[in-house]
Amino acid sequence: MNLLVTGGAGFIGTNFIHYLLQAHPDDVIVNLDLLTYAGNVHNLDDLKNEPRHHFVHGNITNRELVTHLVHQYHIDAIINFAAESHVDRSILHPEVFIETNVQGTLALLDVTKREHVGKFLQVSTDEVYGALGKTGYFKESSPLQPNSPYSASKASADLLTRAYYETYGLNVNITRCSNNYGPYQFPEKLIPLMVSNGMTGKDLPIYGDGENVRDWLYVTDHCRAIDLVLRQGAPGEVYNVGGHNERTNNQIVHRIVDTLNLPDSRIKYVADRLGHDRRYAIDPEKIETQLNWQPEYTFETGIGKTIQWYQDHEVWWQPLKARAGLK
Numbered sequence: 453m454n455l456l457v458t459g460g461a462g463f464i465g466t467n468f469i470h471y472l473l474q475a476h477p478d479d480v481i482v483n484l485d486l487l488t489y490a491g492n493v494h495n496l497d498d499l500k501n502e503p504r505h506h507f508v509h510g511n512i513t514n515r516e517l518v519t520h521l522v523h524q525y526h527i528d529a530i531i532n533f534a535a536e537s538h539v540d541r542s543i544l545h546p547e548v549f550i551e552t553n554v555q556g557t558l559a560l561l562d563v564t565k566r567e568h569v570g571k572f573l574q575v576s577t578d579e580v581y582g583a584l585g586k587t588g589y590f591k592e593s594s595p596l597q598p599n600s601p602y603s604a605s606k607a608s609a610d611l612l613t614r615a616y617y618e619t620y621g622l623n624v625n626i627t628r629c630s631n632n633y634g635p636y637q638f639p640e641k642l643i644p645l646m647v648s649n650g651m652t653g654k655d656l657p658i659y660g661d662g663e664n665v666r667d668w669l670y671v672t673d674h675c676r677a678i679d680l681v682l683r684q685g686a687p688g689e690v691y692n693v694g695g696h697n698e699r700t701n702n703q704i705v706h707r708i709v710d711t712l713n714l715p716d717s718r719i720k721y722v723a724d725r726l727g728h729d730r731r732y733a734i735d736p737e738k739i740e741t742q743l744n745w746q747p748e749y750t751f752e753t754g755i756g757k758t759i760q761w762y763q764d765h766e767v768w769w770q771p772l773k774a775r776a777g778l779k
Contacts, residue, residue: 459534461485463637466495471675512556529571546601553605574613579603583729592690600727617688625685629693630734634671635761647762650712660724662702665731669695670754673747694734697751
């Protein structure tokens with residue numbers, strides 16, 4: 453297949469491209485990325501001599517550019533990872549999230565329809581469902597109740613994608629995943645921030661009381677799920693992707709503290725952020741039963757590999773933290 457992967461220099465996009473190139477020797481990948489704060493062209497350094505990977509610096513809102521790429525590379529499918537994704541930034545600048553996550557998705561859908569691209573896959577998030585109480589799980593049929601500008605922009609993109617299926621008959625899928633972790637994640641996110649702060653003598657800040665719960669999914673398992681949906685997903689369907697790994701932020705941070713042999717006194721509780729959802733949990737039964745997907749990584753295996761990766765790649769994350777002004 454000839455694939456246009458948008459946001460392929462970001463965390464999940466980078467891992468997805470590496471996964472595809474190994475799993476599918478005949479795939480050709482065009483990687484379109486604007487290289488904002490979360491996109492890092494150095495994530496792709498090992499692909500400089502890979503003839504099946506073509507990097508293009510550009511904006512998904514540029515319909516002319518996307519159309520040109522579709523024609524030039526005879527694109528069979530578009531997989532949209534491109535998104536502003538950090539909740540804290542969305543609280544400060546929601547307009548940026550609307551531009552990329554909503555207007556950008558609309559532009560990609562328009563090109564997909566006009567140029568008769570075979571498939572459009574929207575990579576979304578469990579945050580579009582809002583928050584859960586202490587029990588229960590998000591299903592694909594759960595109502596969308598986003599609580600932050602970020603999740604509202606992703607829910608809007610999901611609804612546009614659905615509308616293009618219902619109105620125009622476009623072959624689309626939407627995946628909604630739980631919290632990803634693994635290599636190449638921007639170091640303002642919880643796990644890489646805690647590991648890098650722990651390694652450099654800084655405090656480890658936890659929002660509120662640290663009892664917010666997330667379901668954690670190792671990024672390679674997520675990549676496998678997206679690949680399955682791309683090739684086998686039924687038109688118009690939504691697939692939840694979860695890891696069966698619910699953990700509080702406290703549990704995550706204490707696991708990192710123990711691995712790095714740090715004193716608990718390095719943990720500092722800070723004021724909770726606005727709109728901080730208490731608990732997310734995904735029910736992935738649909739993708740497990742219909743597409744025969746199962747996570748291969750336990751949390752203990754995945755978190756061990758992840759911590760080790762950041763320990764081994766300080767040269768990768770140090771410049772990113774400095775550029776972002778992270779303390």
